Amino acid sequence: xxxxxxxxxxxxxxxxxxxxxxxxxPGGLGKERETxxxxxxxxxxxxxxxxxxxxxxxxxxxxxxxxIKLDTERSFVLYPVGDPGLxxxxxxxxxLHELLVSIFRKRRKLNYFQGYHDIITVLFLTLPKEVQxxxxxxxxxxxxxxxxGSSLExxxxxxxxxxxxxxxxxxxxxxxxDANAPLPYYALSNLLxxxxxxxxxxxxxxxxxxxxxxxxxIASVYLAAAILLSRKEEVLWLEQxxxxxxxxxxxxxxxxxxxEGDGEAPEPCEELNIKEEEGESLLEETRSIxxxxxxxxxxxxxxxxxxxxxxxxxxxxERPSHTYEEPSEADETLQAISETSEADFSREETLVASSPAxxxxxxxxxxxxxxxxxxxxxxxSAPPGDREETLVQLSEEENLNEKEVxxxxxxxxxxxxxxxxxxxxxxxxxxxxxxDLFSLYPPTHPDLAVSKTMGPQSVIFTWSENxxxxxxxxxxxxxxxHPELVVLPVVESDAEDEEEEEGHEKKERRRRRKLKKPxxxxxxxxxxxxMVAGAVLVLGVAMAVYGIRAAPEEPMSRHHWKKLGxxxxxxxxxxxxxxxxxxxx
Amino acid sequence: xxxxFQFKLVLLGESAVGKSSLVLRFVxxxxxxxxxxxxxAAFLTQTVTLEDQTTVKFEIWDTAGQERYKSLAPMYYRxxxxxxxxxxxxQSTSLDxxxxxxxxxxxxxxxxxxxALCGNKTDLAxxxxxxxxxxxxxxxxxxxxxxxxxxxxxxxxxxxxTAIAKKLPLTAPAPKTTARGAPGxxxxxxxxxxxxxxxxxxACNC
Numbered sequence: 001x002x003x004x005x006x007x008x009x010x011x012x013x014x015x016x017x018x019x020x021x022x023x024x025x026p027g028g029l030g031k032e033r034e035t036x037x038x039x040x041x042x043x044x045x046x047x048x049x050x051x052x053x054x055x056x057x058x059x060x061x062x063x064x065x066x067x068i069k070l071d072t073e074r075s076f077v078l079y080p081v082g083d084p085g086l087x088x089x090x091x092x093x094x095x096l097h098e099l100l101v102s103i104f105r106k107r108r109k110l111n112y113f114q115g116y117h118d119i120i121t122v123l124f125l126t127l128p129k130e131v132q133x134x135x136x137x138x139x140x141x142x143x144x145x146x147x148x149g150s151s152l153e154x155x156x157x158x159x160x161x162x163x164x165x166x167x168x169x170x171x172x173x174x175x176x177x178d179a180n181a182p183l184p185y186y187a188l189s190n191l192l193x194x195x196x197x198x199x200x201x202x203x204x205x206x207x208x209x210x211x212x213x214x215x216x217x218i219a220s221v222y223l224a225a226a227i228l229l230s231r232k233e234e235v236l237w238l239e240q241x242x243x244x245x246x247x248x249x250x251x252x253x254x255x256x257x258x259x260e261g262d263g264e265a266p267e268p269c270e271e272l273n274i275k276e277e278e279g280e281s282l283l284e285e286t287r288s289i290x291x292x293x294x295x296x297x298x299x300x301x302x303x304x305x306x307x308x309x310x311x312x313x314x315x316x317x318e319r320p321s322h323t324y325e326e327p328s329e330a331d332e333t334l335q336a337i338s339e340t341s342e343a344d345f346s347r348e349e350t351l352v353a354s355s356p357a358x359x360x361x362x363x364x365x366x367x368x369x370x371x372x373x374x375x376x377x378x379x380x381s382a383p384p385g386d387r388e389e390t391l392v393q394l395s396e397e398e399n400l401n402e403k404e405v406x407x408x409x410x411x412x413x414x415x416x417x418x419x420x421x422x423x424x425x426x427x428x429x430x431x432x433x434x435x436d437l438f439s440l441y442p443p444t445h446p447d448l449a450v451s452k453t454m455g456p457q458s459v460i461f462t463w464s465e466n467x468x469x470x471x472x473x474x475x476x477x478x479x480x481x482h483p484e485l486v487v488l489p490v491v492e493s494d495a496e497d498e499e500e501e502e503g504h505e506k507k508e509r510r511r512r513r514k515l516k517k518p519x520x521x522x523x524x525x526x527x528x529x530x531m532v533a534g535a536v537l538v539l540g541v542a543m544a545v546y547g548i549r550a551a552p553e554e555p556m557s558r559h560h561w562k563k564l565g566x567x568x569x570x571x572x573x574x575x576x577x578x579x580x581x582x583x584x585x
Numbered sequence: 586x587x588x589x590f591q592f593k594l595v596l597l598g599e600s601a602v603g604k605s606s607l608v609l610r611f612v613x614x615x616x617x618x619x620x621x622x623x624x625x626a627a628f629l630t631q632t633v634t635l636e637d638q639t640t641v642k643f644e645i646w647d648t649a650g651q652e653r654y655k656s657l658a659p660m661y662y663r664x665x666x667x668x669x670x671x672x673x674x675x676q677s678t679s680l681d682x683x684x685x686x687x688x689x690x691x692x693x694x695x696x697x698x699x700x701a702l703c704g705n706k707t708d709l710a711x712x713x714x715x716x717x718x719x720x721x722x723x724x725x726x727x728x729x730x731x732x733x734x735x736x737x738x739x740x741x742x743x744x745x746x747t748a749i750a751k752k753l754p755l756t757a758p759a760p761k762t763t764a765r766g767a768p769g770x771x772x773x774x775x776x777x778x779x780x781x782x783x784x785x786x787x788a789c790n791c
Contacts, residue, residue: 074621077621114624114653115622185626188624188625197621246628246630252628
C-alpha cells in the first residue's frame with residue numbers, strides 16, 4: 001500500500017499490454033494487485049490521502065440504503081470463510097456496509113443493485129483500507145456505471161452482445177442456447193457482478209478482476225462467452241432432454257474453475273457442487289446415451305478441440321495427449337474448435353473427473369443424499385456401454401423410490417444416484433480463450449453490433465486507458481440519468497438474429513433467411529425494417545441530445561465528439577447495411 | 586401406472602423475505618443462516634407424491650427480489666401454473682409488496698394460475714408485524730391459498746407445496762410435458778418419467 005504513492009509517478013505510464021499478459025497467467029497480478037488495481041482504476045494517488053469517506057459523506061441517507069443493508073447482512077457467505085484473521089463476519093459486514101453507504105452518499109445519482117456488494121466485497125478484501133473508497137468510486141463511475149442506473153436495460157444490452165458473440169464463436173451451439181432462452185439471462189449475474197457473485201473463492205475472483213481491470217469493460221462479455229463455450233457439452237446433453245430450466249441452472253452457475261499452480265490435483269469423482277446437482281444428473285443420464293457416439297468423433301478430433309480449453313503453456317498440461325494449436329484462421333478455426341470441443345470434452349471428462357474448486361467445499365453438502373456409488377463407478381471409469389446400463393437401472397430404481405416430499409429428500413439415496421462432474425477448466429485457459437475471442441471478434445466487429453446496442457454514454461465507450469480521456473467523475477455520475485444514452489432501444493433482437501444467421505451459414509443463407517428466422521424467435525419476428533429505421537431515428541435523437549449536453553464543456557465535448565463520430569459512423573454504416581438488406585428481402 | 590404432472594412454479598416477493606430459503610428447504614431440506622441474494626433468477630425442481638400416488642414435479646423459478654429485477658419477472662410467471670408469493674411476517678411492508686405481485690399476477694399471468702400467499706419466518710413470531718388474520722382475510726378475499734412457513738425450522742413448508750400440488754391437477758390439468766422450454770427436444774430415448782432426477786433438485790440459488 002505504501003507503494004502507491006511511491007509509484008505515483010508511473011501512473012500515466014501503465015504498461016497495459018504487459019499487465020494484460022501477466023493477468024492472464026496463473027496467479028494473475030498476485031500481490032501486486034494491491035497497488036495495481038487503484039492505478040488501473042485511474043485513482044489519482046495524490047487524492048488518496050485526503051479522500052476519506054467521512055469527509056465527503058453527506059449526512060442524508062441514500063434511497064437504496066435499506067437494500068444495501070439487506071444485502072450486506074447476508075454478505076461474506078462464500079469467502080473469506082476460513083480465512084484466518086478475517087473471520088469476524090459481522091465486523092466485515094459492518095465495514096462493507098459503511099463502505100457501500102459512503103459511496104452512495106457521495107455519488108447520490110448512482111443506484112445500488114443487488115450484486116454490486118459482491119463486487120465491492122472483492123475490493124474490500126483486496127485493497128488497503130485507504131484506497132478502498134476511491135477505488136470503489138472510480139470502479140463504479142467508470143466501469144460499473146451502466147448497471148447503476150435505474151433499470152436493468154444496460155446489462156441486457158450486454159447480454160445481447162454476448163449472444164451475438166456466441167453466434168460468431170460457435171453458431172451451432174449458439175442456436176441451441178438461443179432456442180432455450182431469448183437472451184442469455186443465465187449470464188446476467190456474471191455480467192452484472194463481474195463474476196463476483198458466482199466465483200467461489202477470493203483468489204479466483206481476484207485473478208478474474210486482474211484480468212478485467214487490465215482490459216476495457218467489455219472484456220467481461222468475452223470472458224462470459226469463454227465460460228459458456230466451456231459448457232458446451234453439458235448444454236448439448238441437457239438440450240436433448242429439453243430441460244429449459246436446467247439449462248438456466250447449469251449456465252447460471254460456473255464450471256469448476258481452478259487456478260493453475262495451486263498444486264491441486266484433480267480428484268476423480270469428487271462430490272459435486274450442489275448447485276449443479278440436478279443438471280448434472282441429467283447430464284449423466286444423457287451422457288450414457290450419447291457417450292459412445294461422441295467418443296468416435298472425439299477420437300478423430302480431440303486434439304483440435306483441446307485447444308479451446310487447454311491453452312496452458314505455463315503449466316504442465318493436465319491432459320498431455322492434447323496439444324495446443326494457435327487458432328489462426330478466424331472463423332474457420334473457431335468453428336472447428338467448437339465443433340470438436342463437445343466431443344473432446346467427453347473424453348477428457350472420463351480422464352479427469354472433477355473435484356471442487358478451492359474453497360468450493362463450502363457448497364458441498366455432506367448431508368445431501370449420496371447414493372451415487374453406482375454411478376461413481378460409471379461416471380469415472382466405466383466405458384460408455386456400462387454406463388448406460390447402470391443408468392437405466394438406476395433411473396428405474398429412482399422412480400420407485402420417489403416418495404412424498406418430506407421423506408424423499410434425505411432418505412432416498414436412489415433419487416440422487418446420478419452425479420456427474422461439471423466441466424472443469426483452468427482459469428488461465430478461460431482467460432486465454434476470452435482473449436482469443438477478443439482478437440477474433442473485437443468489439444468493432446460489425447456482427448457484434450456493439451455500437452448499435454450500447455449508447456455513447458455506456459462505459460463501453462467512455463472508458464479509456466488514458467485517464468484524461470475519461471469523463472470526469474461528476475459527469476460520469478450524471479450519465480446514469482440518461483439511460484437512453486447508455487443502451488439503445490431493443491431493436492436488436494431482430495436485426496441481431498439476422499446477423500447471427502450471417503455467421504451461421506454465410507453462403508446460401510440470404511435467400512432462406514426469411515424462412516429460417518421464425519424458427520428461433522417465434523414471437524419476436526417483428527417488422528425488422530421498420531424497427532431499424534426506428535433505431536436510426538432514435539440514434540439521431542440521441543446524438544442531438546448528446547451534442548447539446550456535451551457542448552458547454554469544450555475539451556470534454558471535443559473528445560466525446562471524436563468518439564461519438566466513430567460510434568455514429570459505425571452505427572450508420574451498420575444500420576444502412578441492415579436497411580439495404582431488408583429491402584433486398 | 587400413477588399419474589404424473591409437471592408444473593411450473595414461480596416464487597415472487599420482496600427482497601430478503603426468504604424466497605430462496607423456502608425453496609432450499611423444500612428442495613433440499615436445508616437452511617442457511619446466511620443466504621446470498623439472488624441475482625436474476627434460479628431454477629430448481631422438486632417432486633411431490635400425493636396419497637393417490639400421483640406425482641407432481643415442480644419446476645421452480647426463484648426470482649430476485651430487488652425492484653430493479655422486476656422487469657424480468659414476467660418471463661418467469663408468464664407460463665407458470667402456480668405462484669408462491671412470499672412475505673415476511675416481521676415486515677408489514679413485505680405484505681404490501683406481496684399484494685402488488687398478486688395484482689400483477691391477476692392481471693398478467695395465466696388466468697388459471699394457482700396463487701399461494703406465504704408468510705415466512707414464523708420462527709421470528711416474536712417480531713411479528715403481520716397477523717395471521719389480516720393475511721388470511723386478504724387471501725380469502727382474493728381467492729388465494731394461504732399459509733405460514735418457517736424456512737428455518739421447516740414448519741409449514743412441505744405443506745404449502747403439497748397443498749398447491751393437490752390443487753393443481755384439478756384446476757389446471759397439465760400433462761407432464763406442459764410448459765417445457767424446448768418443444769420436441771425430449772426425444773432421444775429417455776423417458777422423462779424416468780428421469781433419475783425427478784424428486785431431486787438442483788440449486789443454483791444465487
